[in-house]
Amino acid sequence: MHYVPILTPSGTKNLLPKNSIKRQLIIAVVVSQLLLAIGLTAAIVLYSRSQLLAAFDIMLEGRADEILAVIHDTEDETGTLMLDRERLSVPSDDFFEVWDENNKLISRSKNWQGAPPSVLVSGSPIFQVANQQSSYRGIIVRKMTIFDQEDEHPGPLKKVTIVYASSTRDLTHRIFQIGFFAVASSLLLFLFAGLFAAHEVSRGLYPMQALAAEAKRVSARNWNFNPPATARKMRELAPLVDALDSTLASLKRAFNREQQFIADAAHELKTAVAILKSTLQLLVCRPRTSVEYKEGLERSLGDCGRLEALVCGILNLARVEQRTDHHNSDELQEIDLVESCEHSVAELNPVAQARDIRLRCTFKSNISVKADPADLQTVWFNLLQNAIQHSPLGSTVWMEVTNSPRGTALVVVEDAGAGIGPDQLPHVFERFRRGDPSRARATGGFGLGLSICKALIEGYGGDIQISNRNGTGTRVTVSLPGTSPTPISNARSAS
């Protein structure tokens, strides 16, 4: 493996990691092949050796039998046995000795001092001895003498012990030959198999490398992710490709949403600053009377207030949206939902009365929810204010608190305004979105209220929905996980 220096975004040089799947796979294949080759070679050598030794032993026994065949009687009273060396045809460099049953040496090859006594008493028919030239493998055969059938006076059969040994030099040589052949052929096969394995591993890992290269190209500037088709077809890689695909898609959406938010916020802030700046510049562009200055400064203050409200709105939204985790319900206090709603209604009543709008509340059940009271106040305040602003003069805004059978608290706010265009409905919770921009401008909204409400309610595990009423106006439904619903027998009504 070679190291390729790559540049990280911070500009520092970075080396590729040392560990490589490809290398590990190739090592695993090569090692297993090597073990296989060694095992096969050893098995071949051991099996050949045992076969050769068996054959060798048979040969030794045959030669011992040959010696047995040339043992004959002296044909005198002593009955001594003797070896007819002239008829003996065993190789001259083999050793042998023949003992009779009285442990008397009958004959011994000339080039041998005799088997070591330990061999004779060991009981095993096969033995190994060595001298300076070679090592020998021998056999001890205890058999009855065989006499010629032609002999007219066959003496009593006698038991003889024949010790026969032959050099194992040839045998060892052949075993070495077989071993050499086995090792050479295994090595050759191992070489080819190794090359083939390396090639196949590289080929098999190509989709992964291509996928990694493609994934590396993705950045905040370039969200295009085109995984290679080969990676998508791999059973092991397909889930990874899918996961990357969906993660990148949602990241891209979130990133774009953030960018849109920043662009919108910048647009609103620049406009607000432009207003304030132009008001002041207009004031100083020529000499003014003190009354004019006073009026101009009051206008500037009004513009400042608008700018401040905008900044507060943006900061509020950012803070609310930053609470990524749901609230820890143990730390939250239980709030009487009806009380919370009543409080907001009381606070907004003067605003409603100024537009000759009635605020009507019906509380069908007294349910408690766990939340920060200030957060809920913000939500009710925003929803009621929206409803009041979008209602025609002299109409009624309804607020209803009830609970679903599953214990969810429901707060519904309805107005009798113009409603929301069907094309606008999916976007009402988007930041800086205004149902009717000119009207919202006229009422001084920035399109942040509903976004803040949504973030707050979702932070408590609730949900907020907005829909058009069948007749006129809009209906906002807030659902919050409730804790203890207690039905109110007589629906309370406040105005």
Next chain:
Amino acid sequence: MRVLIVEDEERLAQNVASGLRQCAGYAVDVANDGESGLFMAETNEYDLLVLDLMLPELEGSALLEKYRKSGHETPVLILTARDEKQSIIRLLNAGADDYLPKPFDLGELLARAKALVRRGKGKPHPLLTVADLEINVAERIVRRGRTIVQLTPMEYRVLEYLASRTPAVVSKTELLEHLYDYNWEKFGNVIEVYISGLRRKIDCFSKSKLIHTLRGHGYALRADSDAKRDKEPAA
């Protein structure tokens, strides 16, 4: 000169309108959304359009394209809170004449507005000269010979418009179109009052008359010799 401001942020529109009225002496109309802006631009005569980009009903860029497609040559100054180069290039190619990023400097906006109006009239120099009459449109100072002439704002507007069209004959209707904003009741005899006021202040103490009345045609601001040459074929 008459300017149309198309801007949905009411306070900003008010400020720009006040600036153009007070510091440039222009008549100003304001539209708060794209649709009404396009309608006003196409049904009235304007010497300059000040156009915001983010507009309800009809986007500023779409308004600009439609306006140019119907053959209007009035200069257009774009106000934008987005300063992406690509969109600026696209807008200038679509027929915008200049742009200002928000938050802008009111003085700069007024200077650019004046420059665009001058260039739209084919008179890029801020000093308009007719014989020995000098009108400095940047500082709104009028001189006849060496004496500075004191004019009321409306008299100045009439003179500036006549000077910007010199030596052409300007009809009463055209003057009304370009000097009054939408909310003004347009009465032709008002113009006669301003013209006589201008004659008194500019022409009465000089031998050569510069303001000429062409019956049935309108008024012209030019040196005497030009006027004579013009009168002959008419007679």
